[in-house]
Amino acid sequence: MSERIRVAVLGAAGRMGQTVVRAVQEAPDLELVAAVDADADLSVVVDAGAQVAVDFTVPSATEGNVHALVDAGVHLVVGTTGWDDESLARVRDHLADRPGVGVLVAPNFALGAVLAMAFAARAARWFESVEVIELHHPDKVDAPSGTAHHTATAIAAARAAAALGPVPDATTQALDGARGADVEGVRVHSVRLRGLVAHEEILLGNAGEQLTIRHDSFDRVSFMPGVLLAVRQVGSRPGLTVGLEQLLDLA
Numbered sequence: 001m002s003e004r005i006r007v008a009v010l011g012a013a014g015r016m017g018q019t020v021v022r023a024v025q026e027a028p029d030l031e032l033v034a035a036v037d038a039d040a041d042l043s044v045v046v047d048a049g050a051q052v053a054v055d056f057t058v059p060s061a062t063e064g065n066v067h068a069l070v071d072a073g074v075h076l077v078v079g080t081t082g083w084d085d086e087s088l089a090r091v092r093d094h095l096a097d098r099p100g101v102g103v104l105v106a107p108n109f110a111l112g113a114v115l116a117m118a119f120a121a122r123a124a125r126w127f128e129s130v131e132v133i134e135l136h137h138p139d140k141v142d143a144p145s146g147t148a149h150h151t152a153t154a155i156a157a158a159r160a161a162a163a164l165g166p167v168p169d170a171t172t173q174a175l176d177g178a179r180g181a182d183v184e185g186v187r188v189h190s191v192r193l194r195g196l197v198a199h200e201e202i203l204l205g206n207a208g209e210q211l212t213i214r215h216d217s218f219d220r221v222s223f224m225p226g227v228l229l230a231v232r233q234v235g236s237r238p239g240l241t242v243g244l245e246q247l248l249d250l251a
């Protein structure tokens with residue numbers, strides 16, 4: 001058998017981190033060499049000889065973790081949300097000085113969620129109206145979800161490419177927040193409800209018809225096939241990769 005990939009998990013005490021630790025321990029081709037949480041010194045990861053670090057921490061910490069480990073030559077798989085064009089550009093620039101190091105950032109590793117996003121982007125050009133609803137557990141700190149932001153951005157790009165105008169909306173009077181967040185012209189609504197894990201609906205409307213694309217993660221194990229796929233591939237993808245769709249022939 002070839003050498004196992006040496007993996008570190010950042011945010012190991014969190015909901016996702018604990019699930020990733022178990023998934024790595026159960027994968028015969030992977031070896032868990034470090035599991036760290038808040039306030040840990042990242043030198044633990046480097047000293048353990050990690051080849052790939054998986055980051056499921058918090059939006060305020062993830063970019064710092066990435067830059068520190070890129071400097072140490074460690075590949076990263078990042079599921080933490082909160083990334084924007086500027087922070088991704090800083091990582092892309094940093095990687096230009098570290099040839100051979102790969103970083104994959106994905107807002108959602110559930111295969112069904114990635115497919116739902118791809119289907120929505122494909123359908124978007126054919127519909128006059130579109131809105132996104134994301135529904136999550138109430139312990140989530142960011143809104144809208146990274147997945148909903150990624151979905152809305154892809155829909156907006158598809159609408160622009162098809163020269164569609166703005167989504168119709170006659171609202172002139174509204175309570176603050178009643179129409180959700182505006183992500184590049186696409187309205188995104190965030191629900192936080194005890195009992196939920198991670199869910200998304202994309203509503204597409206034309207006169208007389210509606211297409212609804214819905215994905216549900218009922219358990220965090222749903223993210224693990226995507227995380228493990230990324231861990232196995234990130235070392236052979238130098239530079240920055242954004243979105244699991246890039247590994248699934250869906251981009």
Ligand SMILES: NC(=O)c1ccc[n+]([C@@H]2O[C@H](COP(=O)([O-])OP(=O)(O)OC[C@H]3O[C@@H](n4cnc5c(N)ncnc54)[C@H](O)[C@@H]3O)[C@@H](O)[C@H]2O)c1
Nearest residue numbers: 011013014015016037038057061079080081106107108109
């Ligand atoms: N990409 C995906 O598929 C996916 C799936 C689920 C969650 N997420 C995202 O992953 C992130 C984590 O979600 P969660 O539900 O596990 O959150 P969580 O709050 O349960 O876990 C976060 C953990 O990170 C730790 N932490 C904070 N700062 C740290 C640091 N500097 N170094 C190491 N650890 C640190 C915290 O102590 C905590 O244990 C969120 O941004 C969430 O949106 C992404």
Ligand SMILES: O=C(O)C1=N[C@H](C(=O)O)CCC1
Nearest residue numbers: 081107108140145146147198
């Ligand atoms: O539980 C969370 O938090 C999740 N966050 C991601 C997002 O913001 O899109 C993915 C789904 C779960």
